[in-house]
Amino acid sequence: MTVYLDNAATSFPKPPQVAKGVYDFMINIGATAGRGAYQRALESDRSVYEARKSITRLFHYNNPSRVIFTSNVTESINLVINGMTKEGDHIVTSSLEHNAVWRCIKTLERDRGVSISTVPCTVEGYTNAGDVEKAIQKNTTLIVFNHASNVIGTLQPIREIGAIARKYKIPFLVDSAQTAGVYPISIKEDNIDFLAFTGHKSLLGPMGTGGLIVNWDGKIYPMKSGGTGGDSAYPYQPDYFPNCLETGTPNVAGIVGLREGIEFILQEGIEKIFKKEKELIAYTLEKLQEIKGITIYGPKDCEKIIGVISFNLKKIPAEEVAYELDQRYGIMVRAGLHCAPTIHKIIGSNLIGTVRIGIGYFNEKKDIDRLIKALKEINT
């Protein structure tokens, strides 16, 4: 019996209908979406459209054509940042970014003369939205924020930051890698211009799926040019959505699986999912504190974080803890910097990394009990 606690990287298990959806598509449809001349190709088209609709329902948006499918949240973030940033632009971002954002903007800083302002946060990962306003300059063209840290789980005040972005008419990109599917998100209420999401975490879909909602009317240069299924004689990428930013044969099987994951979430209700995870986070935090000499990073408050908890044991390196948990107890957690170097400097773990637990909807208290028991044994 194993315990999977790495849901912050990829959720596991998936609802059975996700794999069934992928399988059914591959066995019974299996045709390319996009201007098909036969019924099965049209069914493939429809599957993609229905997935767009499910996504708009989840994020309270009303325009399926503005849902762009990508292979993951990293691609979505790169698409926006690379597609709209030019030389001399200024970007405002958080201190808790994943490398999906951080490397992307640092590369633009090096290669395109873009400047970056990093808004400070506390050791618990709290950002003051007012500090975002202070960081805005005349040439600020983008505000990009992680919705919740993938290291310490701290939720960021995106609604307030979005309101500031609206006030200054600066587009606002939200990286929802850790929140989409588990925490309520509304494009309108949260003042989001770009919502980048990934399919394989809390949306419960397959790896290799993700997307972007574009609630902004400015120009984004496509990362890729190529076939869109129609208007083939035109030598450039079309300017209408979603084809302007989507090209080549899409991952329809994956998209069908993603839709099944989202439909599961819609059926369960995101409030119910969030409540269950919150209870489990509270239980985990309480139990972890029973371990002698443990350092738990972040707010240690289930109201302030999503299901990501980082910690270190006093005498045993993070990598070693993760290895022991896996080899001796069959418990899967992650160790290291988790592709987010800046927050580790703030919490003081940049040289040692952390052990990270990623709690998912299918985890139960007994999984946490097994983890705690194992940690106590490793700690002795």
Added chain:
Amino acid sequence: MYVKDIIITRIQPCTADAERIRFQAGFSRNISEVLPYMNAVLMDAIYNHKIPSLTFKKQFRIITLYEDKLAVSKAINETDAYEITDLIKGLVNEIYEKRKDIEPIYEMRQKPSAIEVYKYLPKINCRKCKEATCLAFASKFLMGEQKIQNCRPLYEEANKEKLETMEDFAQMLGY
């Protein structure tokens, strides 16, 4: 639910404008009884009780509903096509639900005149369509006795925009 589903059966490029698409779709049931009610609600629709068919516009798109299928021209892309079918499904079901409060209209509210159609013909009286004049072709076209395809000069590059309008007329008239 009155109409449970609308299944797209064919997507093609628009004849005159390759950037746009036209598509056909089938209703999960016969909707002929709803069309006169829709004719009453949609003020700019063209209803033909004989066919029956109902044509209306959604921005630049031209939508024609028949008893068991629909045809749309000038849609943007596949996503747009599916959004339009969702919209039509919602509209038909809503009007069906409210039909007791609507006075149905069985008459055609408007039909283009022969002169109006004539404006979009090549006006060269070439007789390739076997009619003596383009105006005669226009009259026969309105009666459903002539097809656009018989007007060969319409398919020349210079007449591309005219052909597009003539196709709109044909769809509106249910031909």
